Amino acid sequence: MIQCIKQLKTAFGLAFLWLVCLIYFTQGFRSFVWTAVSYQLKDRLKLSPSASQFVFSVSFFPWSIKPIYGILSDCIPIKGKKRIPYLVISTVMSLVPWLILGINASTRSSIWHLMILLTLQNLGSAMADVVVDAMIAEAVRFEKASFAGDLQSLSWLSMAFGGVCGSLLGGYALTNLVIDIIFLLFSILPAIQLFSCGLVEESSMGGEVLSDFSISSDSHHLNGKANDLDEDGSLEKKSNVSARKRKKGQKKSKKTQLTGRKAQTPSPGKGKSLPLLWFQSLKYATYNLCRAFKQPMILRPMAWFFLAHVTVPNLSTVMFYYQTEFLKLEASFLGTVRVIGWLGLMLGTFTYNQYLKKMKLRRILALTHIGLAFLNLFDVILVSRINVAFGVSDKTLVLCGSALSDAVNQFKFMPFLILSGQLCPPGIEGTLFALFMSINNFGSTVGSFVGAGLASILNISSGSFGNLLLGINIQLFCTFIPVVLLFLIPKEATGIAS
DSSP: OHHHHHHHHHHHOHHHHHHHHHHHHHHHHTHHHHHHHHHIIIIISOOOHHHHHHHHHHHTGGGGGHHHHHHHHHHOOBTTBSSHHHHHHHHHHHHHHHHHHHHOHHHHHOHHHHHHHHHHHHHHHHHHHHHHHHHHHHHHHHTOGGGHHHHHHHHHHHHHHHHHHHHHHHHHHHHHSOHHHHHHHHTHHHHHHHHHHTTSOOOOOTTHHHHHHHHHHHHHHHTOOOSSHHHHHHHHHHHHHHHHHHHHHHHHHHHTTOHHHHHHSOOTTTTSOHHHHHHHHHHHHHHHHHHHHTSHHHHHHHHHHHHHHHTSOOOHHHHHHIIIIISOOOHHHHHHHHHHHHHHHHHHHHHIIIIITTSBHHHHHHHHHHHHHHHHHHHHHHHHTHHHHTTOOHHHHHHHHHHHHHHHHHHHHHHHHHHHHHHOOTTOHHHHHHHHHHHHHHHHHHHHHHHHHHHHHTTOBTTBOTTHHHHHHHHHHHTTHHHHTGGGSOTTOBSSOO
16 A cells, blocks of 8 residues: 555655545545534524434535536636636635634524535535546546556545544544534644645646637537537547647748738637637537436436435434434444444445446345345334344444445445446546536435425424334335336446446
């Protein structure tokens, strides 16, 4: 591992490697502060489980529109740079809300102020996630493509390490520190991230990209709409050839001093305002993205992953209320539960890579949902208090359920990553993959809204958990709905990248 890090340092530079690891570590360490947010909503603002889940659903919505950040950073450079300026902006948006919440008590006491600031913070975190992914993709494409796997593995390892540290320290901090100090302590990481952005150099693009893009865009529209993605690609190649010919012609005219003829063949980028070029760039990128996504081979699988979230109500916030209020589980123990969850996630990844990746995707996903339905029985046993009759402690049941559920959920997430990589057409992999992740995140957000609605209908509230068992049984039944929809997944697709 140390040798791998040394090789990456040589290939990409220490500053770049440090920034990537820091951003991913911060993403994992967010569990440190979001545990405090959960207690703020429950204990200070006295919100019901459904209202608390609604706040979380709204706050995490920015993760559902990630392609927008990718398109903006790709198409609208700031002072000729596409990545570092956007990373600075996103880091500031991640930093300022925690400072305000830590310093100003009134913002912590207002549900609307709190929700707006949390949404702004997630907007910054999601944008930083997209930008750093683009930076990694560019680095391995232009510098050392052979290190792509090593760099991605180091990134995920940094996030997992951050998750373990954040979960362990989060429980301890809630027991020993006031909540405003927790917010201020977490803001140290975005502050270091902001400083680190200045350590990474990014070459200025000037106006070349916009000008070249204008050429390809004009060529695309002059030739009409293509019938498939391959035709789109051929149009881009033709436009690039014509652009090179024009450049050669311009050089030749300079050598022969034919200024009159040069004036008759202006560059397509000239004469157009910068906002117009930006608009054309955004329009073309959006068109390509929508065109690719409409393909049945892409639309159908992504519809399944979206519906797999939407059709199963998310009752995680309700269970958090039940565990803290009825079972009286301490914050430090819940931090340990999250650590076990991270370890379960890594165990699930290892198990998938070792034993499941050659299996058909339909079978993997069917077994995953059957396993999730089985694990829902842990909550049924916990809420019905059957475990007490058999001498099994609540803590043991919660720990086992957390580890196993995160491991089994990874069996569904890994095929999602693999299938997304297989479906992305050449040329728009980054943006389309961000769209796939956004669909997954948006489905999770809608699932949380559905869970909040179910809790409200069943009148499950703080201190009133009489209908919680019914809600869990409904969730258990709904877990089988995605199995019925597996016809949307390609029949011959396996869990390994082709």
